[in-house]
Amino acid sequence: MSFESVIKIVTENWPMFLRGAGVTLLISMVGTIIGALIGLLIGVFRTIPRPDRLFKRIIHRVLGGLFSAYIEIFRGTPMIVQAMVIYYGSAMAFGIDMDRLYAAIFIVSINTGAYMSEIVRGGIVSIDKGQFEAAQAIGMNHIQTMRHVVLPQVMRNILPATSNEFVINIKDTSVLNVISVTELYFQTKTIAGNNFKYFESFLIACIIYFVMTFTVTRILRFIERKMDGPDNYMMAGNQMQVTTPQFKEQS
Secondary structure, X not given: OOHHHHHHHXXXXXHHHHHHHHHHHHHHHHHHHHHHHHHHHHXXXXXXXXXXXXXXXXXXXXXXXXXXXXXXXXXOOOHHHHHHHHHXXXXXXXXXXXXXXXXXXXXXXXXHHHHHHHHHHHHHHOOOHHHHHHHHHOOOOHHHHHHHXXXXXXXXXXXXXXXXXXXXXXXXXXXXXXXXXXXXXXXXXXXXXXXXXXXXXXXXXHHHHHHHHHHHHHHHHHHHHHHHOOOOOOOOHHHHOOOOOOOOOOO
């Protein structure tokens, strides 16, 4: 291997590398956002108290069972197997010809949603029970408590885990080449098959993956620091003034 050969591969194939990196970022970003929303909805549902009425209790139990099965299945199987089953299985069983890009986003979304639902549930459980009791004491129902009291705290608490899922999805999109999604790994494999320089080609892909994950990590950590606010708080000027009692002059 020589530095000149690496530069030559980049010069001749940079549009394919760039296109693959763009598809990888698109799938991982959209998949993480949708997966986070799925996880948020399921996580909130799994913390709803059991209803008193029989019909609502049955609905709650059925939905809870379905969500639990969904979480266990998608957390207990590899994404590469899920991609094969969903993409090729839907075509064989139901005759659905899915677009590969949409299929990839769907697969990453539901896979991420299974993990995010447990992350959200853990974030909700970590909130002090006294806050739930205080919200109920002032007349809030469960939805209002979640919206105004719990979720604002949960969103900050789960941000590091969500950032980690985003970084994992950037790397895990490489398995989607089994359904011929033109992400970075697929494009690199095509380039290496044309020039027979596998080490140099995948070394370039390795560098691109590192740059993407490193950049995303730094951006998300910057957002976390902004959400935390400054470490040292200074009181406003009018709050720092020391007032002295005023006495009337005695005549």
